[in-house]
Amino acid sequence: MDWDKLRIFHAVAEAGSFTHAGDKLNLSQSAVSRQISALEDTLHVPLFHRHARGLILTEQGETLNRTVREVFSKLSLTQAFLSESKVKAAGQLKITTTSGFGQCWLTPRLEHFLSAHPDIEVTLLMEDDDLDLGMREADVAIRMHPPKQPDLIQRHLANFDMPIYASAAYLEKHGNPANIAALTQHQLIGFSGWHPPLPNINWLIELVRQHGHGGLRHRLEINSIPAIARAISAGVGIGSLPIYVANSFPDLVRILPEQSLPIVEAFFVYPEELRMSKRISVLRDFLLAEIHASKSE
Known part of the structure; x- marks a missing residue:
């Protein structure tokens, strides 16, 4: 199979x-169509169903596209690896993490990283769903759970508590709850969404429901942890937050400090192919140093 034809096939797919x-490849529509027809003739199978509204991959086309996508992904990874200096960290670095960690902890610290490594260009993708590192959707991930893919390298970064918070204005208006059972009479703020970014994100809601025999008087749900922090800070209600988010809101007041808390485990995750990458190693060392510094403050 001709590599140029496979490249065009993948672009069409x-x-x-x-x-x-054709617009993406700077080729005419007719030139692209001829290349696809030639590839189908070579393979003796149809790769697309042609419709007036566009193209749909056949079963054979889907199989070929999965393989081609993996091949081009590996080639892109290999090119980046071969061109990277083993002495000096340089080049593109695509990082993915959750919106809470990215907005509240990582983004304010990136200036230090970029200053220390002027030849690295960072793209930060804040996604609460896990991006596929094997398919090069990102180079490295900072995740709040161990990776599910077996072919990824993981390094435990830190454990973060999830204390309970309110605002001073809320406590002045509604009183400071004496225990978990008392929270049944307060407005609680929880996370709403099909894919929670953290394990046990709604642990407080579930615990209060148990103490209240299934009932809560008020409740607000938001599908963003930074937005939950803003709502608590604004006096809307009480909620639990990872401490790396809460530290960005200095007016929050921690309540019920005697309550045992779940932890958020943060992991540094990257593909096996990037094990020797200088960009990966300097980012890992930077994160560990910053976490250590923040805990000693």
């Missing part, structure tokens, strides 16, 4: 039309 793929 991703774009869903000859015209859009």
